Amino acid sequence: MTGAAGLIGAEACRQFSNAGFQIVGIDNDLRAHFFGPGSSTTPQMQGLKEEISDLVHHPIDIRDRDNVDAVFSEYSSDISVVIHTAGQPSHDWAASDPFTDFNVNAGGTLNLLEATRSRCPEACFLFTSTNKVYGDCPNSLPLVEEETRWELESSHPYFEHGIDESMPIDQTTHSLFGCSKAAADLLVQEYGRYFGMKTAVFRGGCLTGPGHSGAQLHGFLSYLTKCAVQKIPYRIFGYQGKQVRDNIHAYDFVRMLLCCASDPVQGGVFNAGGGRFSHCSILEAIGIIESLRGEQMEFAFEETPRRGDHQWYLSDTRRFSERYPEWSMTRNLQSILEELIQAHEAAIRT
Numbered sequence: 001m002t003g004a005a006g007l008i009g010a011e012a013c014r015q016f017s018n019a020g021f022q023i024v025g026i027d028n029d030l031r032a033h034f035f036g037p038g039s040s041t042t043p044q045m046q047g048l049k050e051e052i053s054d055l056v057h058h059p060i061d062i063r064d065r066d067n068v069d070a071v072f073s074e075y076s077s078d079i080s081v082v083i084h085t086a087g088q089p090s091h092d093w094a095a096s097d098p099f100t101d102f103n104v105n106a107g108g109t110l111n112l113l114e115a116t117r118s119r120c121p122e123a124c125f126l127f128t129s130t131n132k133v134y135g136d137c138p139n140s141l142p143l144v145e146e147e148t149r150w151e152l153e154s155s156h157p158y159f160e161h162g163i164d165e166s167m168p169i170d171q172t173t174h175s176l177f178g179c180s181k182a183a184a185d186l187l188v189q190e191y192g193r194y195f196g197m198k199t200a201v202f203r204g205g206c207l208t209g210p211g212h213s214g215a216q217l218h219g220f221l222s223y224l225t226k227c228a229v230q231k232i233p234y235r236i237f238g239y240q241g242k243q244v245r246d247n248i249h250a251y252d253f254v255r256m257l258l259c260c261a262s263d264p265v266q267g268g269v270f271n272a273g274g275g276r277f278s279h280c281s282i283l284e285a286i287g288i289i290e291s292l293r294g295e296q297m298e299f300a301f302e303e304t305p306r307r308g309d310h311q312w313y314l315s316d317t318r319r320f321s322e323r324y325p326e327w328s329m330t331r332n333l334q335s336i337l338e339e340l341i342q343a344h345e346a347a348i349r350t
Contacts, residue, residue: 002026002062002112003086004055005041005048007212007219008128011250012083013048013055015258023055024075026062026086030104034093035215044211062086062108072115079120081261084112085128087184090218091175091308098176105180106187113191113199121197124264125188126257129201131163131273131313133182135172138163139311149242149281150312162246162275162314165203175308185269192267200260202253205273205315208336209250210343221247221285221340228289229344233298238305241282244312246274249331249339259324268323273315278333288337 001016003009004025013023025048032040049055060067072079087105088094094101109127116125142153152159169182185201192199206220214222216235227234256272280288290296305311321327331339 002084004057005029005045006031006085007209007250008207008253009083009085010044010048010211011209012085012254012257013052015254016081016083017052017055019258021081023052024071025055025057026060026068026071027057028059028061030061030088031213034088034090035213035218039213039215041213062111063103065111068111069115069119072119076119077122079116079123082112082116082120082123082125083257084109084126087128087181088177091132091177092306093218094175094177094180095307101176102180102183105177106183109184109187113187117191117195117197121195124198124261125191125200126260127184127188127199127201129185129188129203130178130181131203131205131271131310131315132174132178132308133169133185133203134163134167135169135174135178136308136310137167137169137172138313141312143312145242148283148287149244150239151244152312158314158316160276161318162273162316163271164316165269165271165319173308178308189267189269192265196266198264198266200265200268200270202256202270202272203315204253205246205248205313207250207253208247208340210339211250220245221336224282224285225289225337225340226344228293228297229341229348231298233300234286235300235302236282237302238309239311241286241301243305243310244279244281244314245310246279246314247333247336248272248274248278248315248329249336252329252331255327256320256324259327263324265323270320271315271317272320273317274329274333275315275317277329278331278336279314280333285337288334289341292337292341
């Protein structure tokens with residue numbers, strides 16, 4: 001489990017442990033370097049060790065090929081599932097240090113794939129990719145401006161279910177983060193197709209949950225609710241705050257991983273987000289939070305949007321649901337925001 005103390009990694013540790021797996025976690029808290037000490041995953045790892053008694057933690061860097069191979073060599077063919085959630089997650093941060101971004105996201109993924117191929121080739125390799133691999137291609141869709149959101153024209157094939165996996169990933173502005181994740185995404189697919197390995201990529205929308213250490217450059221709903229609770233002014237970048245996001249709770253995302261681990265595919269590609277079930281614009285999210293808390297938030301607009309940012313994005317998850325009909329989403333936007341608010345309020349009290 002790489003990125004074992006992060007949002008998805010920690011939830012995956014819990015769910016896979018409950019399913020009977022022993023967890024070997026890799027996490028060196030690089031998130032604190034990306035976003036500052038307030039985003040450190042160290043407390044999460046300490047909590048996981050208390051919660052999962054047989055969890056083994058290796059604080060190594062996935063860029064370190066020798067150390068990665070040493071861990072895989074130690075467990076070898078006993079490894080049945082590799083869940084890769086570690087990475088540099090912000091397309092804004094990537095521009096400040098492209099080498100680190102690419103070496104972590106693409107190079108680190110290559111190290112893990114090679115270690116899997118040489119040490120445990122029968123293992124299932126599951127990768128947390130991102131919808132940013134599509135770049136700003138979704139912004140070419142025909143959108144209509146409404147009072148609180150941009151919305152897709154109702155006659156468009158994507159209107160009802162969202163964007164599917166056939167959307168092109170080239171000849172579009174990705175941000176450097178989108179490029180490094182696209183490289184990793186393609187590597188995971190290729191190791192499945194070329195070497196016949198059991199691999200799948202999950203192109204996540206906005207992944208969220210109370211275990212998220214949200215920061216301004218990453219973690220939309222987590223950081224938004226943190227600002228509301230701590231009375232921090234929130235900055236909206238471009239599109240009048242009407243840009244639409246779909247949101248999937250870490251619990252539901254990891255349930256996708258569990259389904260795939262139990263019945264693997266080779267070179268699978270799945271969009272993974274809230275779709276029409278759990279989506280909102282920034283303005284709509286602010287409105288719900290203000291209603292839940294009974295007070296207004298302070299926020300301001302920046303005219304320029306983030307490079308490569310999506311104006312409207314909803315994930316079509318039907319490819320996954322058709323392959324794994326036992327899976328469905330359980331946490332909608334309202335319940336997600338309630339849980340996030342409760343978590344941030346509890347953090348203040350303690």
